Amino acid sequence: MSRLVSPNFITEIIEADLETGRIKQVVTRFPPEPNGYAHLGHTFACNLNHSLAADYNGIWVLRMDDTNPETEKLEYVNAIIHDLEWMGWKTQVQFASDDFEIMYQCAVQLIEKGLAYVDSLSKEEMAALRTTADKPDTPSPYRNRSVAENLEMFARMRAGEFPNGTHLLRAKIDLASPNMKLRDLGLYRILHTEHYRQGAAWCIYPLYDYAQAINDAINGVTHSLCSLEFVDNRAIYDWLLENISHPALKSRPYQYEFGRRSLEYTVVSKRKLRRLIETQSVSGWDDPRMPTIAAQRRRGLTPDAIRAFAHGIGVSRTNRTVDIGALEYAVRDDLNNRCPRVMAVLRPLKVILENLEAPQSLELPFFPPDVINASLDGLVPLPNGQRVSPDQASRIVQLTKEIFIEQDDFLETPTAGFKRLTLGGTVRLRGTGIIRCERLEKSDSGEILALYCTLQTEGKASGVIHWVSAESAIPFEARLYDRLFSVPSPEKEAKEEEDTDFLTYLNPNSLEIRHGMLENSILEHPSQARYQFERNGYFWQDPIDSRQGALVFNRIIGLKDTWGAVAGEGQKAKGESKKTKEPKAEAKPEAPEIEISAEVRDALEPSLRSILEANPDKVGAYKGGRVGLLGFFVGEAMKTLKGTSPQIVQAVLKQLLEP
RNA sequence: AGGAAAGUGGAGUAACUGGCAACUCGACAGCCUUUGAAGCUGUUGUUUCGGGUUCAAAUCCCGACUUUCCUUCCA
Numbered sequence: 001m002s003r004l005v006s007p008n009f010i011t012e013i014i015e016a017d018l019e020t021g022r023i024k025q026v027v028t029r030f031p032p033e034p035n036g037y038a039h040l041g042h043t044f045a046c047n048l049n050h051s052l053a054a055d056y057n058g059i060w061v062l063r064m065d066d067t068n069p070e071t072e073k074l075e076y077v078n079a080i081i082h083d084l085e086w087m088g089w090k091t092q093v094q095f096a097s098d099d100f101e102i103m104y105q106c107a108v109q110l111i112e113k114g115l116a117y118v119d120s121l122s123k124e125e126m127a128a129l130r131t132t133a134d135k136p137d138t139p140s141p142y143r144n145r146s147v148a149e150n151l152e153m154f155a156r157m158r159a160g161e162f163p164n165g166t167h168l169l170r171a172k173i174d175l176a177s178p179n180m181k182l183r184d185l186g187l188y189r190i191l192h193t194e195h196y197r198q199g200a201a202w203c204i205y206p207l208y209d210y211a212q213a214i215n216d217a218i219n220g221v222t223h224s225l226c227s228l229e230f231v232d233n234r235a236i237y238d239w240l241l242e243n244i245s246h247p248a249l250k251s252r253p254y255q256y257e258f259g260r261r262s263l264e265y266t267v268v269s270k271r272k273l274r275r276l277i278e279t280q281s282v283s284g285w286d287d288p289r290m291p292t293i294a295a296q297r298r299r300g301l302t303p304d305a306i307r308a309f310a311h312g313i314g315v316s317r318t319n320r321t322v323d324i325g326a327l328e329y330a331v332r333d334d335l336n337n338r339c340p341r342v343m344a345v346l347r348p349l350k351v352i353l354e355n356l357e358a359p360q361s362l363e364l365p366f367f368p369p370d371v372i373n374a375s376l377d378g379l380v381p382l383p384n385g386q387r388v389s390p391d392q393a394s395r396i397v398q399l400t401k402e403i404f405i406e407q408d409d410f411l412e413t414p415t416a417g418f419k420r421l422t423l424g425g426t427v428r429l430r431g432t433g434i435i436r437c438e439r440l441e442k443s444d445s446g447e448i449l450a451l452y453c454t455l456q457t458e459g460k461a462s463g464v465i466h467w468v469s470a471e472s473a474i475p476f477e478a479r480l481y482d483r484l485f486s487v488p489s490p491e492k493e494a495k496e497e498e499d500t501d502f503l504t505y506l507n508p509n510s511l512e513i514r515h516g517m518l519e520n521s522i523l524e525h526p527s528q529a530r531y532q533f534e535r536n537g538y539f540w541q542d543p544i545d546s547r548q549g550a551l552v553f554n555r556i557i558g559l560k561d562t563w564g565a566v567a568g569e570g571q572k573a574k575g576e577s578k579k580t581k582e583p584k585a586e587a588k589p590e591a592p593e594i595e596i597s598a599e600v601r602d603a604l605e606p607s608l609r610s611i612l613e614a615n616p617d618k619v620g621a622y623k624g625g626r627v628g629l630l631g632f633f634v635g636e637a638m639k640t641l642k643g644t645s646p647q648i649v650q651a652v653l654k655q656l657l658e659p
Numbered sequence: 660a661g662g663a664a665a666g667u668g669g670a671g672u673a674a675c676u677g678g679c680a681a682c683u684c685g686a687c688a689g690c691c692u693u694u695g696a697a698g699c700u701g702u703u704g705u706u707u708c709g710g711g712u713u714c715a716a717a718u719c720c721c722g723a724c725u726u727u728c729c730u731u732c733c734a
Contacts, residue, residue: 133661189732314672323670563695635678
């Protein structure tokens with residue numbers, strides 16, 4: 001079975017841990033904070049954790065990191081669980097807040113060990129004691145409180161005797177550490193706020209670092225993956241786990257950091273997503289232009305496509321921005337093999353087929369030959385998902401005297417390279433014959449009202465266009481989505497231009513609405529079917545707004561449009577002339593020729609020849625110019641000829657290869 | 660400023676730890692085509708830069724440069 005995660009620095013660690021016996025089974029976890037909706041960034045992290053567990057026959061835990069009652073809501077918990085299950089990631093969900101009692105006990109233990117103290121300074125006073133990284137902080141006057149006093153204070157904090165912000169439980173580590181995270185960071189704060197899950201049971205809440213380490217251990221996590229900004233936090237993570245022991249802690253997890261992946265032409269921070277909604281730049285969390293899972297689902301992407309994308313972008317220890325094309329490719333690639341083809345016209349132009357005597361019913365295949373050929377089981381899906389043999393995968397389309405074609409598919413006088421219909425020209429109608437445009441009808445303002453065409457009995461056409469019957473096609477609304485922003489990195493751009501909001505880079509055309517006509521065959525199939533509207537892209541009905549008699553289709557993704565790109569480019573200046581390469585100043589002096597005695601040479605030659613004979617293709621490649629292969633031959637030779645000077649081996653090989 | 664992490668084509672990820680710079684996306688060109696799609700073939704590189712070690716460096720050493728992160732009672 002192929003692996004879900006290609007080898008990377010994390011799989012190396014896991015394999016070593018399995019091999020040395022440090023762990024018996026891999027346990028990973030995904031710890032979202034329920035303060036917003038899951039988005040593409042989450043799917044990357046979650047996919048990594050989930051796939052790693054799957055690859056090594058381990059366990060994956062979903063844990064709600066619900067330690068901040070001020071921002072977290074049940075609504076988000078449910079939405080996250082729902083979205084992840086939709087992605088195919090189902091599990092027993094854990095809640096950090098369910099373990100508050102254990103966390104409290106562990107904190108008491110730290111106090112008892114003299115490793116934590118209650119600081120009673122205000123936030124401002126504490127900040128005043130903080131220095132820069134090169135100088136030690138000034139200790140708080142409360143740093144040396146007795147264990148007994150700390151215990152009492154912490155108990156009173158829990159009992160609710162103090163208002164918010166008056167006391168803070170801090171770890172007692174090192175005020176001089178160059179790692180600022182180690183300068184007595186906060187463990188527990190006072191917060192008189194009801195928790196969505198725990199109600200009023202608590203008025204002290206654990207802070208991130210503390211909760212993360214303890215919860216990972218409680219959940220039995222072995223490899224705790226997080227993003228790069230937490231590298232400095234690893235020291236505190238380890239410090240906590242080394243200094244706390246509690247029967248509820250089932251494992252000694254270790255933290256590893258990976259680089260985040262952001263996506264071009266979008267933003268992913270929760271604050272910014274919220275602003276998009278507040279400013280009504282989008283209609284909500286599930287607006288199909290949003291990067292949330294809910295939005296992408298509504299738009300029509302499949303979990304398969306999203307997972308393929310998450311898998312395809314890889315893992316490394318560097319934050320990276322991924323080309324939006326990678327997502328678009330994953331979506332098209334997924335849809336290409338699963339979507340039946342039908343025809344829809346987005347901007348109708350009436351065509352009258354003057355010589356069509358009677359309407360015809362045409363049986364047209366749902367799939368082109370290449371999809372059928374690529375099918376692994378030889379079957380293809382109907383719109384309802386059922387897989388059938390290709391000859392059963394077809395639908396009936398009416399050809400009538402009046403049809404609609406796309407306005408873009410007609411040009412009165414052709415431009416260079418135009419392969420569609422022109423006045424006096426011919427084009428093929430998909431699935432039928434060739435038509436010729438005889439004349440056209442214009443309004444007084446010059447707008448083309450109708451084309452009068454004749455079906456040809458023979459002849460050739462260089463282009464093929466789609467069409468629908470004007471009599472039987474059904475009207476529908478098409479929502480064409482495009483990138484939300486007009487620049488690849490709106491956040492970066494906004495930061496560079498002073499006083500510029502990222503919203504100024506919104507793409508004004510990210511949603512375009514068209515009123516088109518659609519072949520009526522789709523009425524016979526389930527409303528949640530996805531289709532390719534030929535030459536227009538992949539579509540499905542909007543699950544919220546579409547209804548019988550008022551169909552609304554979302555364009556999931558357009559087809560790749562190389563012609564549109566060429567035509568649109570027009571007078572765009574071609575990139576500046578290539579810099580001419582400067583010849584390298586001075587070649588490295590050749591290594592001095594080595595004198596090789598005939599004896600030595602004769603001794604080596606047989607084994608070297610056998611190496612060359614064993615790799616005829618590489619010898620050929622070498623002679624074809626790939627001289628870098630010399631290193632490969634030397635390497636091979638050195639495996640068997642230990643003790644021989646590689647210099648001599650190389651020299652002899654060179655002679656053998658270049659007689 | 661101090662500390663940390665990281666730099667491989669236009670983009671993302673690799674390269675058995677010193678021995679063929681590979682794979683995917685994009686772009687471009689050609690082929691094919693009843694979707695200007697898909698598919699097929701090809702092109703797209705001074706491995707950030709400069710030194711060094713070595714028969715051999717993306718990989719090891721030294722120096723520079725650049726980027727990101729940390730100095731929240733958020734996570």
